[in-house]
Every structure is written in C-alpha cells, then in structure tokens.
Amino acid sequence: MSRPNPVMVASGCGGTGRELDSLGVLDALGTFVTRTITLDARLGSAAPRVAESPSGLVNAIGLQNPGLDQFLTRELPWLAARKVRTHVSIAGSTLGEYVDLARRLGQSPGVSGIEVNLSVPDALAWGLFDAQEPFQAARVVAAVRRDLPRGIEVHAKLGPDPARVVESARAVAEAGADAVVLVNAAPALLPDGRPGGLSGPALRPLALRCIHEVRTALPDLSIVGAGGITDASDAREFLAAGADAVQVGTALLHDPTTAARIAADLRGDTP
C-alpha cells in the first residue's frame, strides 16, 4: 500500500487546472486547489500585479475570479470529468456568503474539500469578512462545516504569524476544521505602495516555524505545509517539521513542472 500523494497545488498558483494539464503535469498532483472563489465575480486589481523581491514575489491579484456560478458551470465540471482531486478555495464578504458558498459547493460533484481562505492579506481592503481574530476564523469554519456533507474536508488557511498561529489553529480545529494550511502569503507592499502578499522561498523559514509551533501544541491536527517549497528536499523539511502534506505555489510560476517532480521524488521514498 502506498500512502496518498501528499503534493498539492497552492491556491492561486495553478490556474484553472487546464494550464497544468496542457503541460502534462496535472495528473501527478495529489490535490488541485483552485484560486479563491467568491460568490460574485471579481475583476481583480490593476496592473502591475506582481513584483519580484529577493527569492520572493509580491502579488496583488485582487482575488480575480469568475464568481461561483461561472466556476460551477465552466471550471468545476472539467476538473470533475478529469477526475482531479479538487479542493475549492473560498472567501466571503460576510458569514452568510461563506454559508452560501459551502452549501452550493457541497452539492456539486467533484469537490473533495473546501479550503477556507481566512488569511487574505488586507482582507478588509478587498471587502472580505475579517477573520484575523481567531474567534472570527472559528465562526467562519463552523458556518462552512455545518452545511457540508461529512465526506468533504474543510481546510483552514492561516497567515504566517508565529505568535498567534497556535491560537488560530486551535480555534478553527475546535470549530470543525479537518486540517490547517500553513501558511498564506505574508502582508507586504508593492514598490508602488499598494498592499500585496509576499510568497516564495523568502517565506520558507517563517512557514516552517508556524508548522513547528502548531505541531508541538496540537499533535493530532492535520497540517498542510506551504511557503516557498521549490524541490523535494524543501518538501521533506516541511514534512519533518510536522506537515502531513505540502502545497507548491510560487515555484509553479517559475517552473510549472515543480509539483509533479516533487511528487515523483517523494513517491520514490515509499517502499
């Protein structure tokens, strides 16, 4: 028996799935995570949206997505037909929107899990429900969990704040999260002064520290590690720090075959 493929795509770095498929690297993934889907379509922010910083990218995509309806008619059916294990990342402006998103996604074939994006840098600026406080994050997770069938996992994506990550992880776990995803991009600034999120290897030590803290305090909670993983040795570092699975994000923008190569490498480890 081989263990399940622990390599996932990080939200916002895998397009719609079709792009990775056209490069022949979609099937090698354990789980595809969609970009964050909101109830209504979002146009996203103005260009330039991405800036390079040393070993990192600062991005301000502004949650551009086609909205839930379009996602359900144009994107999810393709992923379902393609039999790709799919987690849908969601964000809402209100608790009510989270409930709507969860209810409709829970009834849609092809959804294996929901990743609740609780840590969008500058959530308020994007008009999102502010889930920075752990009790608010827990309210969102509870609302999402309540309306989902048991078979659909709920993952809570948290920000890279080692001082509060244990408190947040405990709160969302008690509210019914099956796993936490550690970590989201860090709040940062684009060179032109607009807010953005920093991702990539620059974030890696911070991500590892967050994983270590949560693993130590909550030994039984499932952890998905993310933050600057670029090769299999990085992935092993995350697993050693306490992650049960890993997500590859920014590295895919640099080399779209990264996640597939890491998955193949890790698979070679299993006797």
Next chain:
Amino acid sequence: MHVTGRVLTVKKVGAYRHLTVAAPGIAERFRPGNFVAVSIGDLVPRAHLARRSLWITGVKPTGAHGATVEMVVEATGVGTQWLAELSQDDQLEMTGPLGRPFALPKESVTCLLVGEGYAAGMLFPLAERLRERSCVVTMLLGAADEPHLLGALDARRSARSVSVVTGDGSVGLRGTLADALPDLLASTGADVVYGAGSIPTLHAVAAAAEQHGAWSQVAVQVAQPCGTGLCQGCPLPVVGEDGVGRLVRACADGPVIRGDRVRWNELVTP
C-alpha cells in the same frame, strides 16, 4: 513543454542580442506569435522567481544540434541584462511554445505587418507563413534609431515591399510608425494588419486598421510573471464578443488578440 535549453550562439545585432538555443520539443510545436517563458539567474538559490517572456523569432526543427529556437533580447532590466550576457553552452530553462498564435487568413489577402524595435523579429516567421498562402505581404518596420531597427534586410526576403521609419531619420523616413500607417494602409489596400511592438504603437495599429476597415491582430507585450496562465499577473483589459468588458490573461488568452477588442486606454504601459 518545459525544457532546459542549451545556448548555441549569441550574436550582437545592433542594440540587441540574438539567441539561438537548442530546445527539443519547442520548435516542433511553434506557430508564429508564440513565445517562450524563460527563467533567469542562478537556479540555486532561486533569487528571481518571475519569468521573462520572449517572442520566438524563428525555429529550426532539425539541424546539427537538433531543434532550435531563436529569440531577440533587449537588455532593459535585471532579467534581460542576464539574458544578454549568456554565452555558448550556458543552460536556459524555458517553457513553450506558449500563447495564442496569429490567426492566418484562409484566402490569399493583402497583409501589412507592422513591427517596432526588437518585437519586429516575431513577424518574420509570420511573413513566411503568409507568403506560403500566397498573401501579398508588405512590412513596415520602425525604431528610435538604426541600432534599434531589427530585420530591415531580412524583411526584403519575405515581403513584397518594405518601408522603414526611424525617430532620428538614420534609416528610412524620419517619423513614427503611427505617422506612416495611414498612407501605407491606403496604398496597399491591406485587408489584415498584424502588429508587434509597444502598447502605444499597437494602439495606433488597431485604430488605423479600424479606420480603414481592415482587421488587425496585435501581439501585446506586457510583463508576464509566469507566462503559463497560472498567476493572473498580466491582466489585459478587453471587450468580449458579448460587448462586456473584462480582464483576460495576456499570456494565455493572448498575447495575440484582435486590435479592436483591447481597451487600450486602460492598459498600463510598462
């Protein structure tokens, strides 16, 4: 295809560097208008994570070194400077061919190809394909000055007539491509205009074509952080067939797009 290419030659061409890279798998799939996304800098540690998109200016599917692709680079920033300093046998990680290519006419029509600076290089494989279809090809090339003018000699091989404009008048007429467009559209009676160059020039191409009742297809050149459609970092404001405005990805939904579909005034010039 994602491959590690090997640099075969680096030639200085005026202000530019012309790269020929052995890259199996890319040349075979190439269509005019495609580009490659390349990684820059040392791979360990990876300091530069955004990629650079380069137009493919030519391919040779077979040769002494296997399949090769050609690109032209102007050193304007950290990434292009690194590319310009490559030398023979260096490795270059690249993904391609990427992007929507130029649509080719079904019948033999009259075509005007407008190229600015190094971007003009991508029009030469297009000119060849149009000629194979018995289209009448006229080329209009422009640049600030002679060192930045690309392919004026090559153009005579693939086009029936070639016009050149430079900002300083060092080659051809003094002026801009936008100045030269209306007369050339009238004299050639072009049915289709293809454009490659800066955003203001492409805007002028689209506007002039529309005024003359010609179709235009332009290869939009904006910064593309991944080039593969994954990151949504290259928003291109367009009007859809349904008349509704939206932001599409320049790299995956373009970079070649009908000129009349772009909302030019909302496009930030890099």
